[in-house]
Amino acid sequence: MLTTRLALSLVATLPLQGQSPRILVWGGDAEGGAPFVEADPANPSQVRGFDVEVAARIARGIGDRTARFVQVQWSNIDQSVERGDFDIGMSGVEDTPARRAQHAVTLPYFEFREVLAVRPQDAGRVHGLADLRGKRVATLGATIAYELLERARDSVGLIAISYDDDVHPYADLVTGRVDAVLLDHIIAQRALRRAGGNAFVIVSSPVAIGHYVGVLAHTHAALRDSIDHALREAMRDGSLEQIFRRWNVWDDGEGAFFERVLRGGQGTAASATGPKGLAQVVAYLPSLARAAGVTLVASALSMLLAVVVGLGLASARVYGSSWVRMLATVYVEVIRGTPLLLQLFVIYYGLAGVVRLPAFLAALLALGLNYAAYEAEIYRGALEAVARVQLEAARTLGLSEIQILRLVRGPQALRYALAPMTNDFVALLKDSALVSVITVVELTKQTAIYATNVGSWVVPGLLCALVYLAMSLPLARLARRLERRWSASSSRGSA
C-alpha cells in the first residue's frame, strides 16, 4: 500500500510544464479508494475507479484529449487546483456554496445520500441525527457531513468526531469507539461489504443529499464550461450511466437526477449558505477558541506526563544498575529514533486489540511518552551538570543519596533544566497538531476545517498563527528570562 502510494505520488509529481494541450491533467486522492479512485491491484502504477473513468470521458469530450492522473491529498484538492498543479480536481469532491464562491465548479455529475451507519442493536432505535443525543458520531473532516454534525452538536447535543480517512470511522463503529457514522452512501456500502455485510446497519432514510462535482481554478471558467458541455453529453448518451453501473453505484435515483440536470433544474449546493466576511470570522471564533483550549489542555497534560516519566527515566539512567540503565537507554533511543506519528498510530490503532483507548487519552499518552524521552535527556544532562563537590559536601554532612537528590542535586539541576524544558513545551504545543490524525480536533485541525469551508487559508491561517503565537511567545520569553537569570547566578556561584 505504502509503496503503491509512493509510486503514484512519484508519477504524480511530474512537472506540468510543456504539457501537451491534448492532455487533461486531473487531481484526486487514490488513498480514498474504490469506487472513486484507487491504485489498480493488477498494476499499481495505474489508477482505477468511476472518477478515473469520468475524467477519461470528460477528456474525450473536450476535444479528444487523454486524462492524466495526479495524486493529491483529498483535503488539499481546492488549494492545489488554484496553484495550477492540475486542470480539474475530482474524486468525491462535494458541491458546496463555499467551493462555488471560490472556484470554478462543474455541473454535479453524481448524487449521493448522507447516510447514518449504526451497530445492529441500535438499528431499530436510530432513524436520524435527532436520535443521537449524547452519542459519538464520526465522519470525515472538512465535509458536508462534518458540517451537518457540527450543527447537530449544538441543536441535538451529539458529539462530532472527525477522521482523516473514511475507513477508520467504520472500524471504530464496529469496535464501539463511536456510536454512529455519517457519510456518503457509496462509502457506507463499501465499508459494509468490507466488514462482512452484517457488522453494522445503514439507516435507510438519508440525513441529506449531496453531489459530486469537478473543481477548477477560478480563472478557468471557460474550460469549466466546455467540461460542463461534455458532462451533459455523457449524461445524454448513457456513457456516464455505464460507468456508474460498472462500479455498482447506479440506481434509479441517479437516472432522475440526470434528467433534472439536463432540464437545467438542478440547483447547486447541499448545505445552507453560511455568513460572509467579518461575520464569517466571528462565527468561527467559538470553535477556534474551543480548539485552542483542546491544544492547550492536551499540551499541558502531556507535558506533565513527560516530566514525571522523564524524571523517572533520567534517575534510572543516572542512578540505576547497569540493566536498569540499559532499559532506560533503549526506551529513550527507540522513542527518539521513531516518528511521533507512528507512535500515535501504534497507541491508538495498534493497541486497539488489547486496550481501546479514547482518542484524547491516546493523544496524551503518545505525546507524553514521546516527550518523556527528550525530557529524560535534559534532566540527565542537568543532573550531571551539578558540580561533584556540591554532592560531596552534602555527603560529608550525612545526607543520604535520596536526600541529596531531593534537596541538593534536584533543585540545582532544575535550574539548568528549566529553560530547555520551556522550549520543549513550546515545541510540544505545536507538535500537538499531529494528534488530529487520531480524531482529536485541536487548533490546526479546526483551522483546516475552517479553511476548507471558506475555501481559503488566508484568514484562518492568520487567526491560527496568532493563537499559537499568543500561547508560545510568553513561554519563549519566560525561557529566555530563566536562562539569563540562572546562567548569571551559576557562573558566579560555582567555584
Added chain:
Amino acid sequence: MSALLTMGGVRVRYGARDVLHGLSLELARGELVALMGPSGVGKSTALRVIAALQPFDEGTIAVDGFALSPGPVPPESRLVPLRRRVGLVFQAHALFEHLTALDNVTLAPRIVLRKSKAEAETAAMQLLATLDVGARANAWPRELSGGEAQRVAIARALAVDPPLLLMDEPTAALDPARRGALGTTLRHLREQGRSLLVATHDAEFARAYADRVVTLN
C-alpha cells in the same frame, strides 16, 4: 589524651603512581595539626580518604572508634557514624548555590539530626555570629566574599557538631588580616575540645597557629 584520629600506613594509588605512600598520623582530642607539603603531595587526598570521599589501597584509618578499611568506599548507609564524627571544609567552600547562608547551615541539623526549623535556625544564627558572618545570614552564596563564604562553610560543617574538623587550604583565598582572624577562630574551636586537621602550604600560618606540623613528601 586518647587519639581521636589514627592513620596507619595509608597508601593511595592512582594507576601506577602513589599519591599517598604510607601515611601514619595520630591526632589527639583538642589538637590542631597542620598537614604540610608542596602541591600534589597528597594533602587533599589524605583529607578525602578520612572523610570517605575516596577509597584507599592499604593501611588503617579509625576516627573515634569507627574504622575504615582499604578498598571501595562503603555505601552512605554504613558511613552514618563517620559522618557524625568528621566535618570537612572544602577549599572551594562548596556552599549549596540554591540555598541562603542560613539554609546552608541549617540543612544538615534539620534533615540529618531532625531538629525543628526554629531550633536549627537559632543554633545556626549563633554559630554564624560567632564566626562574624551573622549579618550575612540571608545572603546567597554568590553574594558572599571569599572570606565570608569560607566562614559560612565552617559554620555548616560545625552545625552537626563533629569532634573532628578537616580543612582543605583554608588560607588560600584570604588576605593577611583575614588569615589572622581565621587562625584565632581555629584556636577557639580547639579550645572547645575539637580536633582540627588543616591541609595547607602556608608555612607561616601553620607555625603561628598549629600545635604540630606533619609534613608530607
